[in-house]
Amino acid sequence: MLNFSFENPTKIHFGEQQIKEIQSEIPKNAKVLVTYGGGSIKKNGVYDQVKAALSEHTWFEFAGIEPNPSYQTCMKAVELVKEKQIDFILAVGGGSVVDGSKFIAAAAEFTGEPWDILANGAEVKSAVALGVVLTLPATGSESNTFSVVSNLETHDKLPFASEYVRPRFAVLDPAVTFSLPERQVTNGIVDAFVHTMEQYLTYDVGAKLQDRFAEGILMTLIEEGPKAFSEPENYQVRANIMWSATMALNGLIGAGVPQDWATHMIGHEMTAVYGLDHAQTLAIVLPRMMAEQKDTKRGKLLQYAERVLGLDITNEEAAIEHAIAATEAFFHSVKMPTRLSDYNLDDSVADKLVAQLERHGMTALGEREQVTLEKSRAILLASV
């Protein structure tokens, strides 16, 4: 186990009818900005629940944070935060709304050009307080310090992290996910699965409990994921998926272990250039990453094959191939395509994305920095 520091002070209210808890979680005298996306929360009852819970607060709203939240949209919200002297942001939505709201919270108190937070790693020294009502289990953003924001003009999709933007609280009501479009359910399950893999499928450092926890998340997603489609109003299925997605990226399973994230880095470029959903890119890249890195990841690939998938690992090569195929089959089981050609993309993708990776300095990715541009190219070519 590697040395680590871990903290996660986000307070979670989990379960049916928990949205009312925001009333006591947000200071009474706070001026609140409710941020959300395309308006689905007005159809599924979440907006009304939030409105009822905020009946004693002064609040404003900012709609239109898009999937892959854009810098341009976020900066409009920053203007509103400053104009109305907002001191609490309540993000109501999925990972994109939360990520966008984190950037809004940081940018509103940033001295200088906020784009520097993303492009140049400028330090965030404070942020507007943030709370979350989560409507889409996927990114784990509801209790972590990470955010990814895209620039529509430059086609950059860039991350930042700061303890200041970690949500103070997050409300997770699995029942509000019943009405999600299938595509978003698919995306969420795959996103949580790949987050876990990025922290698990590296190399052994003797962190046995972290391994067991990661395996627990993977097994739960494999078992429960498909049921979200066959039994879409099964509350327990939704609850297990939702809690798994939070635990997949709240810092816990990544504490004390090496981390990979090469699949994410390549995937981000794919979204920035071709507009694929984040999780769609992960499902394309991960199986090819597993194959390309099978020697450096051998020990963990076999452990994954045996413990998570229940495979016989006597023949190591066969077990690894089987494990990769089973991973791809799992993605298919939750209605996720796994090939570039499923989106009418061909091998020209490779040159384009390798150039993007080079431009962003992503020339040595992964837990051992062994995923060179050449390997990224091979992974992309194998993904067609």
Place this chain on the structure above:
Amino acid sequence: MLNFSFENPTKIHFGEQQIKEIQSEIPKNAKVLVTYGGGSIKKNGVYDQVKAALSEHTWFEFAGIEPNPSYQTCMKAVELVKEKQIDFILAVGGGSVVDGSKFIAAAAEFTGEPWDILANGAEVKSAVALGVVLTLPATGSESNTFSVVSNLETHDKLPFASEYVRPRFAVLDPAVTFSLPERQVTNGIVDAFVHTMEQYLTYDVGAKLQDRFAEGILMTLIEEGPKAFSEPENYQVRANIMWSATMALNGLIGAGVPQDWATHMIGHEMTAVYGLDHAQTLAIVLPRMMAEQKDTKRGKLLQYAERVLGLDITNEEAAIEHAIAATEAFFHSVKMPTRLSDYNLDDSVADKLVAQLERHGMTALGEREQVTLEKSRAILLASV
């Protein structure tokens, strides 16, 4: 999954040479009271590391918090806290020192008779800030809100809980546990194991991830526990045990599931009357609790048998018997006796402890409140 609220803001610094982190975690202007136990920290180097880290702080010390910390000792520390106007308590030790320090922290700011916090559930409305340097992985007290304190005069051993006494930070350096006496290593492993069982071995509410996490802790303790004796200076073994003990009782695996704690309640009485170590009592009671409650716990007993112990569960009755025997064998593998007779106690224990349980209102214990005094008596008689 049941509805739940979960938060755990304790910051963890885990690993070798992490004690120095307390320097930046305790406010520079704080007047610190370092609390500890019998003085082992002066032999294993921990005291010196703490002293070095506090070189820029004003600090005092209070030694002599005993195993099963006593109200009487804690109240002496409370006097010191008031006299020196302490505003940060640093507990350096195992669960007893931490539990005692939690009570000291609460009692020092309590209006009225502090014994009421334990005896009558009087509300804790504030407490002196608390940090921990953990030297014995066992109770999970380093990041939770619980404390158990004993009254030497009345033979009461009583718990309280308050968010105010949750440590702000905890330093966990597995290397400092190399020098622990075997008896304390044994106690810690068994304590963490039974904490997990109290939150796992109840009935199914569909909380699949919580189950997987609990099973991960149990498997890790079963695999690593015996190695703490065969390879006492294996850092990774100690690290996995230490992190398992924290995760066993930091609130996470108990969020959204029913909880039992009947074994603990009976065990507490055994400690109060006969002076057995806390974990010694748990190892005596748990196997008999599993047997006595095997019908109400059937589903989880079989899940435990299959997933944690790898047993064939085709014959359910045989599998359950086998699982109970394997649990007892695990305790033996970490050098823990499992019978009252191992401590020269006989069946007279039953009357005495049932009277204690009755006096404390413990007449319907467990996740379904089915452990009546009669059942507690049967469990104790079977434990001889």
